[in-house]
Amino acid sequence: MSDQRVIGVDLGGTKILAGVVDRAGNVYETLERPTVTTSQGALLDELASLVQELPQQGIGAVGFGVPARVDQKTGIALGAVNIPIRDIEFRGEMAKRLSLPVGIENDGNAAANAEFTLGAGRDVQGLVMLTLGTGVGGGVVIDGRLFRGWAELGHIVIVEDGEPCQGACSGRGHVEAYCSGRAADKVARRELGPNATAHDLVDARHPAVEAIGHHLGVAIGSLVNVFNPELVVIGGGFGVAAFDLLMPAARLAVLTEALAPGGQELAIEAASLGARAGLIGAALAAFEALG
Amino acid sequence: MSDQRVIGVDLGGTKILAGVVDRAGNVYETLERPTVTTSQGALLDELASLVQELPQQGIGAVGFGVPARVDQKTGIALGAVNIPIRDIEFRGEMAKRLSLPVGIENDGNAAANAEFTLGAGRDVQGLVMLTLGTGVGGGVVIDGRLFRGWAELGHIVIVEDGEPCQGACSGRGHVEAYCSGRAADKVARRELGPNATAHDLVDARHPAVEAIGHHLGVAIGSLVNVFNPELVVIGGGFGVAAFDLLMPAARLAVLTEALAPGGQELAIEAASLGARAGLIGAALAAFEALG
Numbered sequence: 001m002s003d004q005r006v007i008g009v010d011l012g013g014t015k016i017l018a019g020v021v022d023r024a025g026n027v028y029e030t031l032e033r034p035t036v037t038t039s040q041g042a043l044l045d046e047l048a049s050l051v052q053e054l055p056q057q058g059i060g061a062v063g064f065g066v067p068a069r070v071d072q073k074t075g076i077a078l079g080a081v082n083i084p085i086r087d088i089e090f091r092g093e094m095a096k097r098l099s100l101p102v103g104i105e106n107d108g109n110a111a112a113n114a115e116f117t118l119g120a121g122r123d124v125q126g127l128v129m130l131t132l133g134t135g136v137g138g139g140v141v142i143d144g145r146l147f148r149g150w151a152e153l154g155h156i157v158i159v160e161d162g163e164p165c166q167g168a169c170s171g172r173g174h175v176e177a178y179c180s181g182r183a184a185d186k187v188a189r190r191e192l193g194p195n196a197t198a199h200d201l202v203d204a205r206h207p208a209v210e211a212i213g214h215h216l217g218v219a220i221g222s223l224v225n226v227f228n229p230e231l232v233v234i235g236g237g238f239g240v241a242a243f244d245l246l247m248p249a250a251r252l253a254v255l256t257e258a259l260a261p262g263g264q265e266l267a268i269e270a271a272s273l274g275a276r277a278g279l280i281g282a283a284l285a286a287f288e289a290l291g
Numbered sequence: 292m293s294d295q296r297v298i299g300v301d302l303g304g305t306k307i308l309a310g311v312v313d314r315a316g317n318v319y320e321t322l323e324r325p326t327v328t329t330s331q332g333a334l335l336d337e338l339a340s341l342v343q344e345l346p347q348q349g350i351g352a353v354g355f356g357v358p359a360r361v362d363q364k365t366g367i368a369l370g371a372v373n374i375p376i377r378d379i380e381f382r383g384e385m386a387k388r389l390s391l392p393v394g395i396e397n398d399g400n401a402a403a404n405a406e407f408t409l410g411a412g413r414d415v416q417g418l419v420m421l422t423l424g425t426g427v428g429g430g431v432v433i434d435g436r437l438f439r440g441w442a443e444l445g446h447i448v449i450v451e452d453g454e455p456c457q458g459a460c461s462g463r464g465h466v467e468a469y470c471s472g473r474a475a476d477k478v479a480r481r482e483l484g485p486n487a488t489a490h491d492l493v494d495a496r497h498p499a500v501e502a503i504g505h506h507l508g509v510a511i512g513s514l515v516n517v518f519n520p521e522l523v524v525i526g527g528g529f530g531v532a533a534f535d536l537l538m539p540a541a542r543l544a545v546l547t548e549a550l551a552p553g554g555q556e557l558a559i560e561a562a563s564l565g566a567r568a569g570l571i572g573a574a575l576a577a578f579e580a581l582g
Binding site: 069079153157158160161221225255258260 | 553
């Protein structure tokens, strides 16, 4: 039982990361591929073939972290902002294609659960996670339990009537429009030229990252006033890479916006599972499907 | 047991409402008085004397709804934004003065619990409540249970670096700075003259209330993306009085900001217990103290 392995799949807006994972969160063979965004059918085919390219021996279940709201009762993915998934029985559909038990979790919830179970949040009872990737995902653990509501923390408003979201979100001024890797790409192009990316911004330790940190801190301040977590974990590719540059401005904004003593007592850490938090969280969903 | 009565006390930023309440939420004799804000000691004395002026016969416990973060384990009120309460053992202190079991609840949580148990939310499993009074309070019911975190929903940011909060909150652009009765008073003075209040604004059906409704809808949109409740309940003196004027603009903003299908499916209702939701919620905390 303890050497049982599963396959976790972290479906992001830009890339898919799939890997073989054990109960302790050890990651064995992995595969990574750009996300197919041409159609829902093509994306599901790609996910199934990626899983099947990994070694199948001893695999008990497959878990998917998806950037969509998930109805756990039905396994339906209700609609994603950045990829072509909308109102499909994702869990049932993938179980049919793979002939294995399938678990499904919102990607932000999956990452939060992984950090809570095996990462930066192992010693706390409550945490909020924000994943700054293509979009911004989020997850919340309250009193030691993963909150299974929407927790689309990337879509709380920080700037009323501000920058529009992309994709299937009609909102304006959401965290995602300021703090995602894609938003940082946009800043990079403006500051460093048409071919620059968020990574160049980070490599150059560009001061524009501070402004993103301020936006992030405002969002964290709001979330402290709602959840009062002991810990906020910042994950996602951009979030982990830019963490040290984001924090000074973010911490200042948290102290301004959070009601005392929430801001002072709050720990903010980078995801200790790094960019693999989502993958490991998807694997945890697979183990849950195994029972 | 079923004719057991308690005293509930709704401690607001402007006034204190105390009353005798039974398990079904029926309110008998009530007393109302302006909130003493000179000192913490004077306020506690006033609360005790108000309780003792109500008929004591058959009273089993007293419950307080307070506009402060509450630590339920210790009964400590951790700090209020609009009244002089900070880090005191509120529950123990009042139990000593009253020689009765005492329950304590954050005021927004109390109102949310009342609406969930006996009011507009009787038939739902999840709701978010916003009370627009002197300040803005909030409460959340998830999967049929009152969320006992901070849920200081009046202090989520809607306008980054916007209007400052008053009192003990250093934040800027919080819901409270735009949607509270006190914020509406300020608008009233600007629009209708130095002696006008929020009530005059509502009586005149002034178009400035629409702008407040827009702010409120932006906040509700954020909260839908976090909690995806079936129902949002608007309470508090200003919220109930202005409800019909606030809603058109608020609903439009919710549709823009909330991820589909949350906004379309959301019901928004005025507190069906009206301005007594907080009082009845405080009484529920008293019944909980009774066991």
